[in-house]
Amino acid sequence: MIRVLLADDEAMIRAGVAAILSADPGIEVVAQAEDGRDAVEQVRRTRPDVALLDIRMPHLDGLEAGAEIRRLVPETAVIILTTFGEDAYIARALGDGASGFLLKSGDPRELMAAVRAVAGGAAFLSPKIAQRVIEQLPSDRLARTAAARERITALTDREREVLALVGSGLSNADIAGRLFVVEGTVKAYVSSILSRLDAKNRVQAAIIAYEAGLVTG
Structure with a gap:
C-alpha cells in the first residue's frame, strides 16, 4: 500500500484529489494538511511514501515545504500538484529534489501514475510540464532532436x-490496456527502454520521446 500525505489550502480540492487517489486500491491517503507548516509536521509524524503538495499555501508554501520534507524525511518522495506551471516554479521544485510536478488541469490518471512512479523511486512530470522542461534545455534544438532520434534507433x-x-x-497499467498486454510485459519493456537509452527514469525517457518527435502537443 502506497501511503500519501495530501496538502492543499482548499478543502474542496483536497476532497477531490483524495477521492481520485482512493479509487486506486493500492493508494491510501493517510494524512491531510491545509498549510505547508502542518504538512511538514505531519510528514515527520506519519512518514508517508509520497507527499502531494500544492504550491500556494499559507505559512509555508509547497515549494518550501517540499524542500524541508526532503531535508528532514528524505525517504518521502515529493510531488508538486498545482494550477501554476511557471518555469521558475518547475525549476525550483525539481532543484529542491521534488520527484514529480503535475498540473491540476491534467488527467486524473496522471495523478495516480505519478504517485505510483515516485513511490517506486522513479520521477514523473505531466506531459505539458515535460515539454516546458525540454523547451528550456540549453543547446541547439536541432542537434538535440537528431541525437534523440539516433538514440531511439536502438529500440524495437x-x-x-x-x-x-x-x-x-x-x-504501466494504462499502456498495458492500450497494447492489450499484461502489466508485467510493459514493465519489462520500460526496463529495457531505460537501459537501451541509458535513461535514469521515466522523466528522462519522456524527454527523449519528445525530442525524437514521438510525442507532440
Whole structure:
C-alpha cells in the first residue's frame, strides 16, 4: 500500500484529489494538511511514501515545504500538484529534489501514475510540464532532436511505441490496456527502454520521446 500525505489550502480540492487517489486500491491517503507548516509536521509524524503538495499555501508554501520534507524525511518522495506551471516554479521544485510536478488541469490518471512512479523511486512530470522542461534545455534544438532520434534507433518498434506512451504520461497499467498486454510485459519493456537509452527514469525517457518527435502537443 502506497501511503500519501495530501496538502492543499482548499478543502474542496483536497476532497477531490483524495477521492481520485482512493479509487486506486493500492493508494491510501493517510494524512491531510491545509498549510505547508502542518504538512511538514505531519510528514515527520506519519512518514508517508509520497507527499502531494500544492504550491500556494499559507505559512509555508509547497515549494518550501517540499524542500524541508526532503531535508528532514528524505525517504518521502515529493510531488508538486498545482494550477501554476511557471518555469521558475518547475525549476525550483525539481532543484529542491521534488520527484514529480503535475498540473491540476491534467488527467486524473496522471495523478495516480505519478504517485505510483515516485513511490517506486522513479520521477514523473505531466506531459505539458515535460515539454516546458525540454523547451528550456540549453543547446541547439536541432542537434538535440537528431541525437534523440539516433538514440531511439536502438529500440524495437514495440519499444518505441511504449516509449511514446510513457512520454504521454501513461502509467504501466494504462499502456498495458492500450497494447492489450499484461502489466508485467510493459514493465519489462520500460526496463529495457531505460537501459537501451541509458535513461535514469521515466522523466528522462519522456524527454527523449519528445525530442525524437514521438510525442507532440
